Amino acid sequence: MIPFLAQVEAPEYNMWNAKPGTPQLWMAIAIAMVVGFAIMVAMLYAPTRMRKPIASAAIFLAGLFWVLVFLFPQPIDTQVKVEQRPPGFVQGISFWLADAIPVVGTFANILTAFILGLGVFSLVRIHLLRVTKKQRDWPFSVVLLVSIVAMAFFGYADWYSRLGPNAQKIEESWPLTAYGKDLLFDGMLQVMEAAMFSLIAFFILSAAYRAFRIRSVEATILLAAAMIAMLSLMGAVVVGWDGWIEQVTNKDPFLTNFTLSSVSGFIRDNLQTPGIRAIDFGIGLGALAMGLRLWLSLERAGAN
Amino acid sequence: MDGVYYEKGWLGLVYTILVCTFILYNIARAKSNRTLFIRRIPGLNAIDDSIGRATEMGKPVLMVPGIGGLNAISVQALQIFAYVTKTAAKFANPIRLCCLDPAVYTVAQEIIRDVYQAEGVPENYDPDSVRFISDRQFAFAAGVSGIILREKTAAAFLMGEFFAESLILAETLNSIGAIQVASSTEITQTPFFVAACDYVLIGDEFYAASAYLSRQPVLVGSLVGQDWCKLLIAASVLVGMGVNLVDGFKRVPKEEGATELRFQTKDERMITKFLNPEKPEWKPAGTPDATNATGGGE
Numbered sequence: 327m328i329p330f331l332a333q334v335e336a337p338e339y340n341m342w343n344a345k346p347g348t349p350q351l352w353m354a355i356a357i358a359m360v361v362g363f364a365i366m367v368a369m370l371y372a373p374t375r376m377r378k379p380i381a382s383a384a385i386f387l388a389g390l391f392w393v394l395v396f397l398f399p400q401p402i403d404t405q406v407k408v409e410q411r412p413p414g415f416v417q418g419i420s421f422w423l424a425d426a427i428p429v430v431g432t433f434a435n436i437l438t439a440f441i442l443g444l445g446v447f448s449l450v451r452i453h454l455l456r457v458t459k460k461q462r463d464w465p466f467s468v469v470l471l472v473s474i475v476a477m478a479f480f481g482y483a484d485w486y487s488r489l490g491p492n493a494q495k496i497e498e499s500w501p502l503t504a505y506g507k508d509l510l511f512d513g514m515l516q517v518m519e520a521a522m523f524s525l526i527a528f529f530i531l532s533a534a535y536r537a538f539r540i541r542s543v544e545a546t547i548l549l550a551a552a553m554i555a556m557l558s559l560m561g562a563v564v565v566g567w568d569g570w571i572e573q574v575t576n577k578d579p580f581l582t583n584f585t586l587s588s589v590s591g592f593i594r595d596n597l598q599t600p601g602i603r604a605i606d607f608g609i610g611l612g613a614l615a616m617g618l619r620l621w622l623s624l625e626r627a628g629a630n
Numbered sequence: 631m632d633g634v635y636y637e638k639g640w641l642g643l644v645y646t647i648l649v650c651t652f653i654l655y656n657i658a659r660a661k662s663n664r665t666l667f668i669r670r671i672p673g674l675n676a677i678d679d680s681i682g683r684a685t686e687m688g689k690p691v692l693m694v695p696g697i698g699g700l701n702a703i704s705v706q707a708l709q710i711f712a713y714v715t716k717t718a719a720k721f722a723n724p725i726r727l728c729c730l731d732p733a734v735y736t737v738a739q740e741i742i743r744d745v746y747q748a749e750g751v752p753e754n755y756d757p758d759s760v761r762f763i764s765d766r767q768f769a770f771a772a773g774v775s776g777i778i779l780r781e782k783t784a785a786a787f788l789m790g791e792f793f794a795e796s797l798i799l800a801e802t803l804n805s806i807g808a809i810q811v812a813s814s815t816e817i818t819q820t821p822f823f824v825a826a827c828d829y830v831l832i833g834d835e836f837y838a839a840s841a842y843l844s845r846q847p848v849l850v851g852s853l854v855g856q857d858w859c860k861l862l863i864a865a866s867v868l869v870g871m872g873v874n875l876v877d878g879f880k881r882v883p884k885e886e887g888a889t890e891l892r893f894q895t896k897d898e899r900m901i902t903k904f905l906n907p908e909k910p911e912w913k914p915a916g917t918p919d920a921t922n923a924t925g926g927g928e
Contacts, residue, residue: 396646397643397646437733438699438732438733441732441733441735441736442732442765443732444732444735444736444762445729445732445735445736445762445765446732446762448735448760448761448762449761449762449763449764452758452761455758462780463780515766515769518768518769518772519766519767519768519769522768522769522771522772522795522798523768523794525798526794526797526798529797529798529800529801529826530797530822532801532804533797533800533801533804533822533825533826534825536804536825536826537824537825537826602817604833605817605820605832605833605834606817606833607860607863608833608834608837608856608860609815609817609833609834609836609837611649611834611856611859611860612706612833612834612836612837612838612856613702613703613815613837614649614650614653615653615837615852615853615855615856616702616703616705616706616837617702618650618653618654618852619657619848619849619852620702620705624657624848624852625705625709625848626846626848
C-alpha cells in the first residue's frame with residue numbers, strides 16, 4: 327500500500343504493486359479508495375444487528391490470512407523474479423501469500439495512524455477543559471498543550487527542511503527548525519525520559535527491601551537465592567570464595583560444586599530456567615487460546 | 631510438498647492443530663456441561679475487596695492495560711477491566727483507565743461505555759475516565775504516576791504487557807498505600823510485581839482471569855483446553871527425553887568399518903534431524919540444475 331501511495335520503485339512488481347506513474351497504479355489507488363469508502367458507508371448504515379456479523383467476517387478473513395501464512399507451505403526464496411517462479415497451484419498460492427505480507431502488514435500501520443488522532447484528540451480535550459475551567463494544577467495542562475504544539479511544529483518543520491522538496495544539506499547549514507527540534511527532542515524529552523528511567527534504580531532498592539524481609543519460609547528461600555545470584559555477579563567475591571573453596575578442599579571434584587559460580591549456575595539452569603519455560607508455555611497457550619477465540623468471534627468483550 | 635516445511639517442521643503444524651482442537655473441543659464440552667472446575671486464584675478474589683476499599687475511601691480505581699499494542703494480551707486485560715468496571719459501576723465508584731496505545735484506548739473506551747450501559751447506569755460513564763496519556767514509555771509512566779499522586783487512587787490493576795515502567799508504577803502506588811493487583815505476560819517484569827504489589831497473577835493466571843471471573847462456558851472450556859495442552863507438552867517432554875536417551879546411546883560405525891557403543895552427538899540423533907529438517911537446495915526456474923517447483927523435495 328505504501329509503495330502505491332508513495333509512488334516509489336518496488337524491488338519486485340507483483341499483483342500488489344505497480345510501476346510509479348502508470349495508469350495501472352492510479353486505477354488501483356482509485357479502486358482501493360472506492361472500496362474503502364464503500365465499506366465505511368456500509369458499516370455506518372448497516373442495521374445494528376448486522377454489524378456484528380460484518381465485523382466477525384472481517385476479523386475471520388484477516389485472521390485467516392495470517393493462519394494461511396503460518397500453515398501454508400512457504401516459498402523457499404521469496405525474492406525470485408515473477409517470470410522465474412515455479413508454476414502450480416500450491417506454488418502460486420504460497421507466492422501470493424508471501425507477496426501480500428508487507429501489504430497486509432501495512433493495513434495495521436494505517437489504522438494506527440488514524441487512531442493516533444483520536445488519542446491526541448482525547449488528550450487535548452481533557453487538558454483544554456482543565457485550562458478553561460481553571461481546575462487544580464491547570465498550568466501543567468498549559469505546559470502539555472504548548473509542548474504538543476511545539477513538538478509537532480518543530481518535528482514536521484525539521485523533517486520538511488531535511489527531506490522535503492527544497493531539502494537543505496545539514497552539512498551546509500543548520501536551520502532554526504533543526505535547533506528547535508534538537509532542543510525539544512534531544513535536549514528535553516530524551517533527558518526527561520532518562521531521568522524517569524533512572525528512578526527505577528531507587529524503586530528496585532525499596533521494592534527489594536520489602537520483598538527480601540524474612541517473613542516466611544518462601545521469603546527466606548527467595549532471599550537466599552537472591553543473595554547467591556547477586557554475589558555471583560560480583561567479581562571480587564566470586565574470585566575470593568571460589569579460590570577459598572578450591573584451596574580448602576584441594577580441588578575435590580564433589581566439593582568444588584559449592585563454589586559460588588557453580589551454585590548460582592545450578593540455581594539458574596535447574597531452577598530458574600525450567601520455571602521460566604513452564605510459565606512461558608502457559609502464557610503462549612493462553613495467548614493462542616485468546617487469539618483463537620477472537621478469530622472465531624467466540625469472545626464477548628466487556629460482557630462478563 | 632516434501633521439504634516445504636523446512637522452517638517449522640511438520641511437528642509445529644501438528645501441534646498447532648492439536649492445540650486448537652483441544653481448545654475448541656473443550657469449549658463445546660463446556661457449553662453442554664457447566665460443572666468444569668477452576669482452582670481458586672487469590673489475586674482475582676482480591677478484586678472485589680480492592681474496589682470495596684476504594685468505594686469506602688471515595689477514591690478512584692486505576693487500571694493500566696500495559697504498554698503493548700492492540701493484541702490478545704491487551705484485549706485480555708480489557709476483559710478483566712470490564713469486570714472491574716462492572717463492580718465499580720455498581721457502587722458508582724470512579725475509575726481511571728490509562729492507555730499508551732491509541733488503538734487500545736479506542737477499544738477500551740467502547741468496552742467501558744458498554745459496561746456502564748449494560749449495568750443500566752450510562753449517565754455515570756465519564757468519557758474522561760478512559761485516557762490516552764502518551765505513546766512514549768516513560769512519558770506514559772510519568773503521566774500515570776502523576777494521576778496516581780494527584781488523585782490518590784485507592785486500588786490499582788496493572789495488567790498486560792509491562793516493561794521498565796512496571797516498577798515505577800507499582801512503587802508509586804505503594805507510596806500512597808493503594809492496593810495493587812498486577813500481572814504481566816513479560817516474564818522479566820513479574821519479579822518486580824511480586825516484590826512491589828499486593829497480589830500478582832503469574833503466567834497463564836492472567837488468561838484464566840476472565841474465565842474465573844465470568845464463568846462463561848466459552849472461557850471456562852478454553853481454560854480446560856489449555857490444561858489439556860499443558861499435559862500434551864509435559865507428555866512430549868517426557869517422550870522426547872525417552873527417545874533422546876534410547877536413540878542417543880547406540881552402536882555407531884567407526885571410520886575403519888567396525889562399530890562402537892557410544893553416545894551419539896547432538897547432530898547425529900534422530901530427534902535432532904526430526905525437529906530441524908534440512909533446507910533443500912533450490913534454484914529459480916530456467917537456471918541450470920533447477921529442481922522441482924516446491925523446493926526440490928528431500
